[in-house]
Structures are given as C-alpha cells and as structure tokens.
Amino acid sequence: MSPAGNRPGNDGVNADVAVVGAGPAGLAAAVAAAEAGAAVAVVDAGSQPGGQFWRHRPETIVPEPDGRGHHGWRTYVDLRSRFDAARAAGRITYLPGLQVWMAQNYDGGFTLRTTPTVAGVPPRDNGSSVARTVVAPRLVLCPGGYDRQLPVPGWELPGAMAAGGIQAFIKGNAALPGKRFVIAGTGPFLLPVAAGVAEAGGQVLAVLESSSGSAWLPHLRAAAGVPGKALEGAEYASIFARHRIPYRQRSIVTEVLGTNHVTGVRTAKVDSVGRVRPGTERIYQGVDVVGFGWGFTPQMELPLSLGAETRLDADGSLVGVVDEHQQSSVRGLYLAGEVTGVGGASLAVLEGLAAGTAAARGRALSSSKTMWRHRKFAQAMHKAHPIPPSWQEWLTPDTAVCRCEEVTAGQIADARDLLDARDARSLKSFTRAGMGWCQGRVCGFATACLGEGTGNQGAAPSVGSLAGSAKRPLAAPVAIGELTALAEPAETNLQTKKN
Amino acid sequence: MNAHHNASPPSSAEDAVTLTVDGRVLTAAPGQSVGAALATNGITAWRSTRKNGRPRGLFCGIGVCFDCLVEVDDVPNQRACLVEACDGMQIIGTYPQNERGQA
Structure with a gap:
C-alpha cells in the first residue's frame, strides 16, 4: 500500500523495531533490541508481560510474584527488570492489552493495526487499551502458540x-x-x-x-x-x-x-x-x-499475512523459515519462539535475543551451540510424541470437529469423499469447518488431517492445507468501525463476525 | 448455568469482588477472570451454541477458542477467560436456565 496509509496519525507509535508478543521470545527480543540502541514498541495481547509460559496473577493484586510453579523464573525476572529499565529510559514503548488484527508491509517497513483484547473495559495500569497503530521498519513476531x-x-x-x-x-x-x-x-x-x-x-x-x-x-x-x-x-x-x-x-x-x-x-x-x-x-x-x-500449534496468521515462507516442522506444525539471525524470507521481518518451530521457553528466549539484536542492527549474535542443542532436543521430543497415525479411527461420524460451527467428522468425511474437498480451505467452504469465531485455530490441524484421509498422511497434513487454514483475513475479531476507519483498506476479503 | 462443584471460592471475604451473573450474585477473588469467577462458583457453562443450543464454557483458557463468550456490562461476545472480574460487573450468559442442572 502507499506510504499515505502508513502515517500513524494521532493514535500512532513510530519505532525502529516493533515486537509482537511479550512472552519469553518477545520479552527477550524487546530487551535485546532496546539494549542495542533501538527505539522499540511492544504490542502484547496480555495485560502484563510474561506470555502464557510466565503467566502470573495480576500485578495489581500480587505486585511481587514469587514464581512458584514456574520454570525459568529467574530468566523472567532478569528479562523483566531489563524490560522495565528500558521502559523507564524511554527505549521501549509498551502497549499491553492490544491484539494485532492486521499487519501490512510497505516499502521499507511494517504497519500493525491493533484492537483492544478486551473491548469496552476502561484502560488500567498503562492505559493502552486504546487501539494504536504501530509503524516500524523492522518487525519481530513472537506470537507463541496454543495447545494442538x-x-x-x-x-x-x-x-x-x-x-x-x-x-x-x-x-x-x-x-x-x-x-x-x-x-x-x-x-x-x-x-x-x-x-x-x-x-x-x-x-x-x-x-x-x-x-x-x-x-x-x-x-x-x-x-x-x-x-x-x-x-x-x-x-x-x-x-x-x-x-x-x-x-x-x-x-x-x-x-x-x-x-x-x-x-x-x-x-x-x-x-x-x-x-x-x-x-x-x-x-x-x-x-x-x-x-x-x-503438542502445540504456532500462531501463524501474522507471518503468513506478511508473506513469510513456511515449512512443516518435525511435529507436523506449519512454522516460519528463518536464517541464522531469525530473519524470515521477508526482509526486515524476524520470527522468534514457537513460530519458528515449537521448542519451549529456553529456546524462545535465545531466539528472541538473536532476533532483537539483529533487528536493531546490533552486533549479530551467531547461532549458539546451546540453541542448536535445544533444537535437537525439540526435534527428538516431537519424534517421541507424534500424533498417532491412526487417530482418525477414534472418531464417530457424530464427533464434533469444528467446535464453533458444530461440524461433525461425518460431514467432513462426506465433503472429502463425495465432493473431493481435500484441503482445509475447500473443506471450510463446503462444511463451514473453521469458519466460526476461532477461524479454525482449534480445528484447523484436525480438519487438514481429515482432508488427507486415513492413509499415511492422516496425521501429517501438507503445508498448503495448513497454510490455507491459518491464513486469516483478520488476525483478531475487530469492530466494524475500526475497519471502516482505515484510510485505504487492504485488498482482502474482510469479514466481520457475528454469533 | 451448570451448577457443579465448588472448586475454590475466594478465601478472604473482605477483599472479594462481587459480580452479578444472570441475576445471581457471586463473589470472586480480586484479579480473577470472569471465567474463573464463574467456574470457582460452580458455573461451568454459560454460552449456548448457535446451531444445536449446546452448553459451552472455558476451553482454551487463553483467548484463542472463543467458546467462553459472554456479555459483560452490556458488551456482548467478551471472552470470559480474558476479562478481569471487577466489582459490580453484570454478566449475562446465553445458556438458558431451564437446561442447566445435572450433568
């Protein structure tokens, strides 16, 4: 889109490096980029840093969490204190409680359109529950994942x-x-x-x-x-x-x-x-x-919407391809954490540090031996805990596959066998599987497997099928007003959701 | 809403948050999500599915699945797992009373 659409306006934030996510990878990326001298903007859906892995009770209630039941809590405390210091020094603009509903690349940079994670709730703490637009020449995506x-x-x-x-x-x-x-x-x-x-x-x-x-x-x-x-x-x-x-x-x-x-x-x-x-x-x-x-499903809609090259990981997940500095196939777009392959928090932190440093044009961190060992471990873990190839035999025709639209395994099998709908996208058009509120986040993998049938591929769908399922015109549900407020709407099939 | 077990109600009544769910008054520990406030009060289903009218409550627990949608202070379709329970909140579900009861 043209540069006119990239001016942030009154609600805008300009930064050298934008980071999406404040879990292990996002915190590390933000800290590394800020310490390398960049002006950083961090957008996070959560109301406080930590992500899913270091989720803790609201700090308004428990100001100093003891980390009981957590792993790597010392790493969190270290990253958090550096994060807070960089915020205090004005190097990090922290935008919690916001979800990115659209990411766009333009000549030489990225625009993130956001919407409050929780609508209609008065802003607390940082007061940033008001939608903001973030513009930055470099972007680090650390959106994490969720249970498959x-x-x-x-x-x-x-x-x-x-x-x-x-x-x-x-x-x-x-x-x-x-x-x-x-x-x-x-x-x-x-x-x-x-x-x-x-x-x-x-x-x-x-x-x-x-x-x-x-x-x-x-x-x-x-x-x-x-x-x-x-x-x-x-x-x-x-x-x-x-x-x-x-x-x-x-x-x-x-x-x-x-x-x-x-x-x-x-x-x-x-x-x-x-x-x-x-x-x-x-x-x-x-x-x-x-x-x-x-296992886990990495949140791939933002990398996909920006055109990043993808591959299948050892666990059958669709993940982004990155180089040794965590840069994706899109110049200036870095990926860290589960979106480059599910590997856990320790690896996510290392990737975040590398991505943040590179995005800030800091002295490049070369891929460490530790990172390599963690990746090897993750691959071994995926191979030792595969999706059982015969899992489709556990279903009955009445089993709900898409929870949102209440589409059954029988309906999906019919669309596959009678209408030759073999990928998640075709199955979605014929059966509505993946068309509801969650946009196939929960059923996308299973639907893609079912489209392949019960043969050898029944537990390992193709890149194309998974990408078709994870490509979402809107990365988060958004109010119609926020869509119409766009000066130049992107050429996507914009849908608003109603239940 | 599905009256089930009383998992762990707030321990201190003093700083408890009071909210109304379909006219019923509940207390929650401060900082808990609306979903946790409901579940710890034994309410595990509050949304009715559009097609089959089936009960739904918390599933993913982290804002991904949208199963736990509920009306909060006149704003419909809020994810109960993400909204922090606040004093005086009015929660309205869509899973009808007469279908609630035993599992």
Missing part, C-alpha cells in the same frame, strides 16, 4: 479443556477449574499441567500419554544435550510419586462422558500407531475436568 487438539467424542462438553487452559487457569487465578482431573494427549507438557493441578490441591486420576517411553530411546543423545530437561523430568516424577498420579502410556481417552457436563472418560490402550487394543477399555467416573494437549 484432536477431536474425540464428547470433547465439546463443558469441563473438557485444553491442557494449557487448565494451567493458565491455575497460574492466572490461583484457583482450580474443578476437582477431579484426567489429563490426556501426548508430550512432556502433560506433566507440568498434571503436577500443577496436584500442587494446587486438585486430584489427578490419571495422565494418559498416547506414546511410550521407549519412543525416546533413539533420541537419548539429543536428550542428554539438554540436561536441564532431565532435571525438570525428575522434579515431575517426584511430584507424581508424592501425589500418586498414575502415568499411563500408550493410553488415550476414547470418549468424554456426560450430557451437559463432563462426568467421566472412557479410555483404552493403543498400539504404536494409535489403534485401540480391544479389551483394554476402562471408565473413569467422577471426573469433572479433562485436559487435552497434543
């Missing part, structure tokens, strides 16, 4: 939650969303979630992991490269022992039971490809919360 989901019969019942949602509830509210929990899915993240529930006083009836410990055997060398992870593992083992939490491998939830709320789960043992082993069925009664997590 596989549908299962009954998962739309209240009480069924994302595993990360349970953890966020505990971290942010110092309370529990229920009393008796089952945590299921795959990956090491199930451990801190269950441990957090138990430490907060909840009862964990079982943790069900679809993979098995032996899946780690080929990857021990990679695991040994990051000894901190073994320590974390030992910590969880001791919490599990203390609270007598059963950890059942090669096990899945085959159905969430209940009419208007979760009352229990039906479980089964599975083989190495995820096929249910007959006769291993078991029912847990008296469950009021079941948490699901199948």
Whole structure:
C-alpha cells in the first residue's frame, strides 16, 4: 500500500523495531533490541508481560510474584527488570492489552493495526487499551502458540479443556477449574499441567500419554544435550510419586462422558500407531475436568499475512523459515519462539535475543551451540510424541470437529469423499469447518488431517492445507468501525463476525 | 448455568469482588477472570451454541477458542477467560436456565 496509509496519525507509535508478543521470545527480543540502541514498541495481547509460559496473577493484586510453579523464573525476572529499565529510559514503548488484527508491509517497513483484547473495559495500569497503530521498519513476531487438539467424542462438553487452559487457569487465578482431573494427549507438557493441578490441591486420576517411553530411546543423545530437561523430568516424577498420579502410556481417552457436563472418560490402550487394543477399555467416573494437549500449534496468521515462507516442522506444525539471525524470507521481518518451530521457553528466549539484536542492527549474535542443542532436543521430543497415525479411527461420524460451527467428522468425511474437498480451505467452504469465531485455530490441524484421509498422511497434513487454514483475513475479531476507519483498506476479503 | 462443584471460592471475604451473573450474585477473588469467577462458583457453562443450543464454557483458557463468550456490562461476545472480574460487573450468559442442572 502507499506510504499515505502508513502515517500513524494521532493514535500512532513510530519505532525502529516493533515486537509482537511479550512472552519469553518477545520479552527477550524487546530487551535485546532496546539494549542495542533501538527505539522499540511492544504490542502484547496480555495485560502484563510474561506470555502464557510466565503467566502470573495480576500485578495489581500480587505486585511481587514469587514464581512458584514456574520454570525459568529467574530468566523472567532478569528479562523483566531489563524490560522495565528500558521502559523507564524511554527505549521501549509498551502497549499491553492490544491484539494485532492486521499487519501490512510497505516499502521499507511494517504497519500493525491493533484492537483492544478486551473491548469496552476502561484502560488500567498503562492505559493502552486504546487501539494504536504501530509503524516500524523492522518487525519481530513472537506470537507463541496454543495447545494442538484432536477431536474425540464428547470433547465439546463443558469441563473438557485444553491442557494449557487448565494451567493458565491455575497460574492466572490461583484457583482450580474443578476437582477431579484426567489429563490426556501426548508430550512432556502433560506433566507440568498434571503436577500443577496436584500442587494446587486438585486430584489427578490419571495422565494418559498416547506414546511410550521407549519412543525416546533413539533420541537419548539429543536428550542428554539438554540436561536441564532431565532435571525438570525428575522434579515431575517426584511430584507424581508424592501425589500418586498414575502415568499411563500408550493410553488415550476414547470418549468424554456426560450430557451437559463432563462426568467421566472412557479410555483404552493403543498400539504404536494409535489403534485401540480391544479389551483394554476402562471408565473413569467422577471426573469433572479433562485436559487435552497434543503438542502445540504456532500462531501463524501474522507471518503468513506478511508473506513469510513456511515449512512443516518435525511435529507436523506449519512454522516460519528463518536464517541464522531469525530473519524470515521477508526482509526486515524476524520470527522468534514457537513460530519458528515449537521448542519451549529456553529456546524462545535465545531466539528472541538473536532476533532483537539483529533487528536493531546490533552486533549479530551467531547461532549458539546451546540453541542448536535445544533444537535437537525439540526435534527428538516431537519424534517421541507424534500424533498417532491412526487417530482418525477414534472418531464417530457424530464427533464434533469444528467446535464453533458444530461440524461433525461425518460431514467432513462426506465433503472429502463425495465432493473431493481435500484441503482445509475447500473443506471450510463446503462444511463451514473453521469458519466460526476461532477461524479454525482449534480445528484447523484436525480438519487438514481429515482432508488427507486415513492413509499415511492422516496425521501429517501438507503445508498448503495448513497454510490455507491459518491464513486469516483478520488476525483478531475487530469492530466494524475500526475497519471502516482505515484510510485505504487492504485488498482482502474482510469479514466481520457475528454469533 | 451448570451448577457443579465448588472448586475454590475466594478465601478472604473482605477483599472479594462481587459480580452479578444472570441475576445471581457471586463473589470472586480480586484479579480473577470472569471465567474463573464463574467456574470457582460452580458455573461451568454459560454460552449456548448457535446451531444445536449446546452448553459451552472455558476451553482454551487463553483467548484463542472463543467458546467462553459472554456479555459483560452490556458488551456482548467478551471472552470470559480474558476479562478481569471487577466489582459490580453484570454478566449475562446465553445458556438458558431451564437446561442447566445435572450433568
């Protein structure tokens, strides 16, 4: 678009480097860029720094959090004090409580249009719940990710939650969303979630992991490269022992039971490809919360909307391609954290530091050995905790896949088989899967898998299908007034949402 | 709304936040989200789906899924997991009373 559209106006913020996100990667990027001498603007959807990983109770209530239940809290405290110092020195303009609904590149820079995360609530603290437009020649995107989901019969019942949602509830509210929990899915993240529930006083009836410990055997060398992870593992083992939490491998939830709320789960043992082993069925009664997590989905809409090149990572996620300085295929656009490959907070911090330094034209940090070891570990983790290839066999035709538009597995299979809709985008037009409020964020991966069918690709959709699902004309729901206020609307299919 | 378990009500009544949910008065610990205020008071469903009228409450818990949408002080479609519960807030759900009850 023309430069006229890039003038920030009264509500605008000009910076040398714009950073989106204030989690591990975003905080690190902002601090590194500011310390390298750049004027930095940080836009974050949260109302205070920390992101999902370092989510803590509102600082207005608990001014000095002790970091209990957190990992890498010392890193957070260090980054936070540097962040606050840079703010005080006027090097960082911090814009919390704002979501980017549109990012545009223009000749030599980027424009971010934002909207308050929570509409109609008077601004608190920093007073920046008023939409602002940020303009900067360099942009670091650190939007993080969220739990990846596989549908299962009954998962739309209240009480069924994302595993990360349970953890966020505990971290942010110092309370529990229920009393008796089952945590299921795959990956090491199930451990801190269950441990957090138990430490907060909840009862964990079982943790069900679809993979098995032996899946780690080929990857021990990679695991040994990051000894901190073994320590974390030992910590969880001791919490599990203390609270007598059963950890059942090669096990899945085959159905969430209940009419208007979760009352229990039906479980089964599975083989190495995820096929249910007959006769291993078991029912847990008296469950009021079941948490699901199948790895993570990076938030790719902003990198995609700016045209960044993507690839499939070892876990089947769509991620951005970056060079050794975290720069994407788009000049001046840097990516750090989960959007370059799900790898956890330690890696996200290292990537954020590298990206922030490079974006500020500071002395380039070369890719460190530590970063390389963390990446190797992440790849090993993904390979040891794959999406079970046979997961589609767990569904019934009635299973809801798209929670928003209530589209079933049967409807998607029909569109695939009768109408030859094989990618997430075609399935969306035929069935409305992914067309609701969340815009396919929750069902996008599963829908893309279902489009591929139950063959070899049934757990690994293509780049094209995932990108089609994650390309969203609006990166966040936005009021119609904010759209019409654009001097020159971008040539996108702008939709407003109504429910 | 689905009367379920009373997970952990606010411990100190003194600095508790009072809000009204479909006419019912609830208390929450200061700084809790609207979603947490509802859930800790045993209310786990407050939205009714458009097509099948099914109950929904918290799912992703971090503002991604929009399952927990609720009206807050006359502003519709707010994510209960993201809005901080404040004294005097009026919350209105769409999951009808007569369908609430046992799971």
